[in-house]
Amino acid sequence: MVKFNKPMLKEGSLDGDVIVVTGGGSGLGKAMSTYFLELGAKVVISSRNIEKLKNTAKELEEKTGGKVLAVQCDVRHYDQVEAMLAATLKEFGKVDGLLNNAAGNFISPTERLSSNAFDTIIDIVLKGTKNCTLAFGKHWIDIKQKKATVLNIVTTYAWTGSAYVVPSATAKAGVLAMTRSLAVEWAKYGMRFNAIAPGPFPTKGAWDRLLPGDLKDKFDMKKKIPLRRVGEHQELANLAAYLMSDFSSYINGEVVTIDGGEWLQGAGEFNMLESVPQEMWDMLEMMIRSKKKK
Ligand code: HXC
Ligand code: NAP
Numbered sequence: 001m002v003k004f005n006k007p008m009l010k011e012g013s014l015d016g017d018v019i020v021v022t023g024g025g026s027g028l029g030k031a032m033s034t035y036f037l038e039l040g041a042k043v044v045i046s047s048r049n050i051e052k053l054k055n056t057a058k059e060l061e062e063k064t065g066g067k068v069l070a071v072q073c074d075v076r077h078y079d080q081v082e083a084m085l086a087a088t089l090k091e092f093g094k095v096d097g098l099l100n101n102a103a104g105n106f107i108s109p110t111e112r113l114s115s116n117a118f119d120t121i122i123d124i125v126l127k128g129t130k131n132c133t134l135a136f137g138k139h140w141i142d143i144k145q146k147k148a149t150v151l152n153i154v155t156t157y158a159w160t161g162s163a164y165v166v167p168s169a170t171a172k173a174g175v176l177a178m179t180r181s182l183a184v185e186w187a188k189y190g191m192r193f194n195a196i197a198p199g200p201f202p203t204k205g206a207w208d209r210l211l212p213g214d215l216k217d218k219f220d221m222k223k224k225i226p227l228r229r230v231g232e233h234q235e236l237a238n239l240a241a242y243l244m245s246d247f248s249s250y251i252n253g254e255v256v257t258i259d260g261g262e263w264l265q266g267a268g269e270f271n272m273l274e275s276v277p278q279e280m281w282d283m284l285e286m287m288i289r290s291k292k293k294k
Contacts, residue, residue, distance in 0.1 A: 023102030027203035037066030075128030183253030199259025
């Protein structure tokens with residue numbers, strides 16, 4: 001029986017926690033928010049589009065029976081992030097977790113980008129994560145909160161880099177550096193910082209911008225992945241909930257890759273030998289062994 005797309009943690013694992021999810025109205029943010037609610041958390045979902053957020057909040061409340069607050073906030077603006085934090089505290093009286101998930105991205109040859117296009121991605125991903133982290137971190141330090149968790153969504157090209165998504169790769173690399181830096185610096189204030197690096201998890205937001213038109217059919221993402229499948233939203237939600245929960249209390253400064261082995265397949269020097277047919281290996285072995293005899 002397939003189990004990877006089933007909820008993993010026991011009921012009540014996030015009971016009483018208040019978690020803010022940026023970009024929580026759609027895609028992976030929505031999937032992770034759903035699971036946090038199912039595990040007993042109260043969730044604030046925020047992004048630019050308040051209508052979308054309100055619809056999602058209603059849908060998730062009906063589905064899970066949990067409490068969701070929808071707050072409009074463009075993470076590029078520090079004043080809006082402070083207002084989002086204030087709205088969270090007004091509604092729920094506290095906040096325990098921040099999931100920096102909001103992002104912007106599209107494929108483009110870098111030389112085609114205007115300066116503003118490059119800035120737009122850096123501003124959403126890197127500056128947005130910085131804005132939320134700084135506002136929430138200062139708050140937690142000010143009130144001497146004993147325990148708080150920040151989880152950042154990056155991607156595997158945060159460390160490999162990637163052509164055609166250079167602003168996103170640049171920004172996600174910065175987010176990863178921020179995660180590891182603050183994991184050390186702010187541990188003394190009771191905060192933990194971790195990151196998740198997902199490989200391909202189909203969402204409308206990502207696929208419309210990264211695989212538009214027939215690129216979806218031309219580049220079958222599954223072929224790039226040793227496990228020959230894309231990710232299921234629930235398996236990402238399982239990992240995110242674990243890293244948000246007290247069960248991961250001793251994990252700090254880590255980035256967990258969840259990509260079916262995709263980035264390593266692209267990296268290993270001889271991984272291309274996967275395409276050598278089984279029946280050729282006898283001959284290849286013979287050729288190699290014969291060299292020793294001479
Ligand atoms: C070149 C482009 C462009 C394109 C926009 N621009 N799209 N340039 N090619 N396809 C330029 C614009 O002309 C403008 O520059 C600048 O970028 C800002 O564009 P706006 O449309 O004004 O920006 P805004 O309304 O803020 O929208 C931001 C956005 C948009 C990033 C462009 O796509 C968005 O809202 N995205 C949010 C959701 C998203 O991207 N989700 C995917 C995440 S997937 P000028 O110079 O003309 O002013 C992801 C996965 C990674 O991160 C890993 C996968 C495995
Ligand atoms: P998505 O649905 O497009 O999610 C992006 C979210 O960010 C949207 O809800 C969007 O909402 C919000 N957002 C964008 N700009 C914002 C801004 N300026 N301020 C506040 N919110 C903003 O795409 P997704 O695939 O779920 O991506 C979620 C996260 O996973 C991202 O960090 C992405 O980099 C990461 N990721 C995804 C994949 C994948 O395969 N899907 C792989 C690796 C990493 P509004 O438009 O309403 O603002």
